[in-house]
Amino acid sequence: MSEGILLQKSDHIATITLNRPEVFNSINRPTALKFQEYLDDCENDDTIRVVIITGNGKAFCAGQDLNEISAGEIELDVIVKDHYNPIVLRIYNSKKIIMAAVNGVAAGAGANIALVCDLTVARESASFIQAFSKIGLIPDSGGTYVLPRLIGFQKALGLALTGDKVNAGEAERLGMIYKVLSDDTFEHDYKKLANKIAAYPPIGLSYTKLLYNKGLCSNLKDQLDEEHKYQILAGHTEDYSECVNAFIEKRKPIIKGK
Numbered sequence: 001m002s003e004g005i006l007l008q009k010s011d012h013i014a015t016i017t018l019n020r021p022e023v024f025n026s027i028n029r030p031t032a033l034k035f036q037e038y039l040d041d042c043e044n045d046d047t048i049r050v051v052i053i054t055g056n057g058k059a060f061c062a063g064q065d066l067n068e069i070s071a072g073e074i075e076l077d078v079i080v081k082d083h084y085n086p087i088v089l090r091i092y093n094s095k096k097i098i099m100a101a102v103n104g105v106a107a108g109a110g111a112n113i114a115l116v117c118d119l120t121v122a123r124e125s126a127s128f129i130q131a132f133s134k135i136g137l138i139p140d141s142g143g144t145y146v147l148p149r150l151i152g153f154q155k156a157l158g159l160a161l162t163g164d165k166v167n168a169g170e171a172e173r174l175g176m177i178y179k180v181l182s183d184d185t186f187e188h189d190y191k192k193l194a195n196k197i198a199a200y201p202p203i204g205l206s207y208t209k210l211l212y213n214k215g216l217c218s219n220l221k222d223q224l225d226e227e228h229k230y231q232i233l234a235g236h237t238e239d240y241s242e243c244v245n246a247f248i249e250k251r252k253p254i255i256k257g258k
Contacts, residue, residue, distance in 0.1 A: 004031035006056075007038045012049040012198040013191075014042045021057025026065040027109065029074055032083035039090040046257065049202040050194045051094070053117060054101040063108025063131065076137075084109050084141040088116050092142070092213065095206040097197055101190040102168070102177070107131045112141035115150065118209055120177040121193065122168040123186040128176065130160045149216055150176050201239035202257045 006017045016038050018025035027035070042051045055061055068074050091098050091113070100114040102122035107129040114120050114128070122128075130147070132139050139147070139160050147156040151174045159166065168180045181189040197205065207230040215223050234240060238258040246253035 003034075004028065005034045005038065007041065009045070009048065011195070012047060013052065013194050014038075014045070014048045014050070015052045015054065016042075018053075018055040018061050020065075021055075021059070023065060023067075024059035024062035024105065025055040025057065025110070026062040027083070028065040028068045029078075029083065032079075032087065036086050036090060039087065039094070042096060043090070043094055048096060049198040049205070049257065051096050051098045052101050052190065052194055053091075053098065053113070054190075055103050057104070059104040059110075060100075060102040060106040060114060060126065061110025062105065063110045066135075080140050084113075087113060088142045091116050091118075095209075096202075097205050097209060099190070099194055099197075101186075102126045102128075103186065105129065109141040112139065112143040112146065115146050115176065116142045119193075119197075121179045121181050121190050122171065122177055123183050124168050124180050125183050126168045128166045128168075128171055129163060131163055133161055133163045147176075150174075199255065201237065201243060201255055203237050203239060204234045207234055 004018070004020045006015075006019050008015045008017070016035065018027070018031070020026060020028075020031065039051070042048050064079060069076070069079075097119065098117045100117035100120040102114050102120060103126065104123070105127050106114045106122075108131040111128045111130060130139050130143060132143075138144070143160065147159070150156070155174065158164075166174070166176065168177070171177045172180045179193075211223070211226055211230060214226055218226070239253070239255055242255070243253045
């Protein structure tokens with residue numbers, strides 16, 4: 001049997017691929033624990049600036065592997081506390097920019113893992129489903145936190161209650177995701193976007209992610225203070241000085257991540 005999740009690295013970009021296409025990349029315990037391990041690996045690798053999360057086959061991720069639950073192998077308490085919560089917190093708190101490249105259906109926890117990422121793109125044939133209500137559960141994996149902040153309270157709660165499918169085009173229109181990409185050029189386009197971001201000074205990007213996350217739960221005065229603090233820190237990096245000099249000298253900057 002193939003590995004349930006894969007990690008590849010190239011040119012400052014790491015790609016984590018969910019690799020259980022026979023069950024629509026649903027997540028079981030071994031996959032969840034390896035997922036956490038790979039996120040830690042990327043976080044501790046100073047050469048990596050962008051992490052892409054995607055799926056192999058027709059689905060991005062169908063959420064929890066229900067066969068694991070029905071077989072009595074594991075309890076919901078363990079699934080939420082030890083599997084999904086650590087994955088979501090690793091993504092949210094990471095200093096790296098984490099992109100979800102949603103190649104197909106993203107349902108349940110799979111949808112919310114995609115939406116907690118810093119940048120979410122989807123192929124035009126992809127879709128998102130808050131499938132929890134259909135089996136008597138509540139949206140986990142950060143769904144009750146992230147989705148209302150992305151699209152508003154009424155729409156988010158409505159999607160959670162009904163379990164209605166949202167296609168990629170509608171998700172982009174609602175502000176649920178950053179951008180829809182063509183099915184025909186999906187892989188090329190999301191890799192191009194990742195490479196574009198990876199070419200920028202990573203410390204500034206990391207501070208930008210941190211401040212946007214802080215701003216979700218901050219007031220204006222506190223946020224202005226935080227902006228002041230981190231702008232000074234960014235202004236003391238080698239990359240900032242190099243970019244200013246390169247602009248003046250009309251040349252391409254050499255980014256070192258320092």
